[in-house]
Amino acid sequence: MFIRLDRSQIRFMYVYLNNHRAQLVLLLLFILGSIALQIYSPLYIQQFLDRARAGEETSGLLRIAFLFLGLTVLRQIVVIVLQFITSDVTWKITNKIRLDVTRQCLNYDMSFHNRHTPGEMVERIDGDVGKLNNFMSVFALKVISNNLLIVTVVIIIFTINVSMGIVVTLSCVLGLYVLSRMGRFGSKTIRNYLSESADTIGFLDERITGREDIRAFNAVSYTLYSYYTRLKRLFRTRKQTGLRIATVLNIGEMVLAIIMAVTLLSLGIIHLQSADLSIGTLFLIYYYMTILLIPLKSMVAEVSELQYVHAALLRLNELLSYSSNVKTTGCARIEDTALEIRFDNVSFHYGDEEHKALRNISFQLPANTTLGLLGKTGSGKSTLARLLCRMCDPQEGSITINGSDHMEFELDSLQESMGIVSQNIELFEGTLRDNITMYKDHITDDQIMRILDRLALQEWISGIPEGLDKRIEQGGRNLSGGEAQLIAFTRVFLRNPQILILDEATSRIDPATERRLDKAMAVLMKNRTCIIIAHRLSTIRKTDYTLVLQEGRVLEFGETRALEQDPESSYSSMIGEGEAELHARSLDRS
Numbered sequence: 001m002f003i004r005l006d007r008s009q010i011r012f013m014y015v016y017l018n019n020h021r022a023q024l025v026l027l028l029l030f031i032l033g034s035i036a037l038q039i040y041s042p043l044y045i046q047q048f049l050d051r052a053r054a055g056e057e058t059s060g061l062l063r064i065a066f067l068f069l070g071l072t073v074l075r076q077i078v079v080i081v082l083q084f085i086t087s088d089v090t091w092k093i094t095n096k097i098r099l100d101v102t103r104q105c106l107n108y109d110m111s112f113h114n115r116h117t118p119g120e121m122v123e124r125i126d127g128d129v130g131k132l133n134n135f136m137s138v139f140a141l142k143v144i145s146n147n148l149l150i151v152t153v154v155i156i157i158f159t160i161n162v163s164m165g166i167v168v169t170l171s172c173v174l175g176l177y178v179l180s181r182m183g184r185f186g187s188k189t190i191r192n193y194l195s196e197s198a199d200t201i202g203f204l205d206e207r208i209t210g211r212e213d214i215r216a217f218n219a220v221s222y223t224l225y226s227y228y229t230r231l232k233r234l235f236r237t238r239k240q241t242g243l244r245i246a247t248v249l250n251i252g253e254m255v256l257a258i259i260m261a262v263t264l265l266s267l268g269i270i271h272l273q274s275a276d277l278s279i280g281t282l283f284l285i286y287y288y289m290t291i292l293l294i295p296l297k298s299m300v301a302e303v304s305e306l307q308y309v310h311a312a313l314l315r316l317n318e319l320l321s322y323s324s325n326v327k328t329t330g331c332a333r334i335e336d337t338a339l340e341i342r343f344d345n346v347s348f349h350y351g352d353e354e355h356k357a358l359r360n361i362s363f364q365l366p367a368n369t370t371l372g373l374l375g376k377t378g379s380g381k382s383t384l385a386r387l388l389c390r391m392c393d394p395q396e397g398s399i400t401i402n403g404s405d406h407m408e409f410e411l412d413s414l415q416e417s418m419g420i421v422s423q424n425i426e427l428f429e430g431t432l433r434d435n436i437t438m439y440k441d442h443i444t445d446d447q448i449m450r451i452l453d454r455l456a457l458q459e460w461i462s463g464i465p466e467g468l469d470k471r472i473e474q475g476g477r478n479l480s481g482g483e484a485q486l487i488a489f490t491r492v493f494l495r496n497p498q499i500l501i502l503d504e505a506t507s508r509i510d511p512a513t514e515r516r517l518d519k520a521m522a523v524l525m526k527n528r529t530c531i532i533i534a535h536r537l538s539t540i541r542k543t544d545y546t547l548v549l550q551e552g553r554v555l556e557f558g559e560t561r562a563l564e565q566d567p568e569s570s571y572s573s574m575i576g577e578g579e580a581e582l583h584a585r586s587l588d589r590s
């Protein structure tokens, strides 16, 4: 009543509520039962008073009193059951929302994550859904039963005395109208407050994650200053929100006081004018008036809470209805084992359209061959790999796999066929085994050990006393960058992908281990289509094809051997420069 939900928000709520129809019907029955008991029991007080006045015997009066008491106890039991069902259904619904929001966040493309920090996401998944939980478990129950109670009490007062019914109806309609207008008064500031609060949490999360660089570059004071600036802004919005909420509450209280005064005055006038109203009936009307005030008062108190819920609902709906740039277009599955990759005039930009990360990229990589990807920092190498894995989709051009546009494939199937070892390896809390298998219980230790063996990493694993049971701390903070890369290698080869992308995959591994790994990888890379991004020319020289990128464009593409032998090619001059540098270094040393 105090929030105006648009169609998409109603659809959002409907989708989640619809799965729990049976429990919701049960809930409604219990609400009706509780209201019926609340309305019916005062009739015994009326009877008690009227019969006592008429001189009825004590035993008859006691019977009425016990019946009243029995109904009151029964109502309490109904209320307890009601609360139990509500909290049960609420947790189920909000947990489902939490899972859906998390799934969406994990699946959204890079442009989404560029705009939203992890901290902000946490605030939405936990904070906003938490508000919804509170709304559903406590407030929805109150809203539904309060509204039903108001309508029922008004009808009953009408049946007792029409004039009193008219007075009460008019007071309630006016009161609810004023309250609903007031409720919307704080909506915008609350939304601002929630978004600023999420932004501040995002800021804090980012700075704490980057604490090492903050300390190393003496940026603690600046970080604190930025945090303080945000807190100040947050405090200002909070004050505005508080002021508006206080205004709403005070006006609400005033409206209630006026309703009470008007109705009591009317009750007095009606009593003076119609002598046929018994003392019991007068008490009954008064009693119903007090019942009427309970939902009205609770609505005034909860009006601000509803605004928080409204804002949370808006933000969650916005999050769930974000249209990812990576579209789920096709449903074909990748069945072939040898995959050819082709880029046709592919262009891509992250945010700013003017700043293209890739421009008109075209090349063809035959199945089961290797491509060395070269280029200066920022030339677009990692972006090319991301496009192939569909972490983002190109704005222009097409990427085909064995002649089919890669958008025709089911996203899961496409991503399953690819393995990537990137520069940023994510490790998670758990055992070494969990981090290698990515929590897939059906993978046996034997399978893991076989892969480690083929990657020539037996020495590494046998040097770890706990072996595969070694506990990895959150974010892999108890491992070195090189160890993380070794885990990533094992993880990828265990999946046995048809396409393999190595993005600066050995940059943190010591030269001796890298040499061993190189030999093992040469075997493992056979019968796969591989893209190797490396700054070291020695790695690229072993590939079948080479693609040199410059500022997002193809500078050169061809068979590695042919490019090496062509004195005009920039690849051969790079090799020349590299060798000259090596030669100079060896001269320096000698």
Ligand SMILES: Nc1ncnc2c1ncn2[C@@H]1O[C@H](COP(=O)(O)OP(=O)(O)OP(=O)(O)O)[C@@H](O)[C@H]1O
Pocket: 110, 114, 350, 351, 357, 375, 376, 377, 378, 379, 380, 381, 382, 383, 384
């Ligand atoms: N997530 C992102 N959001 C916005 N722009 C990005 C993002 N990632 C990369 N870019 C931009 O796209 C361009 C290409 O970046 P990319 O990471 O593909 O280069 P790279 O050749 O892999 O660099 P490096 O060798 O340093 O890893 C750069 O100008 C970079 O600023």
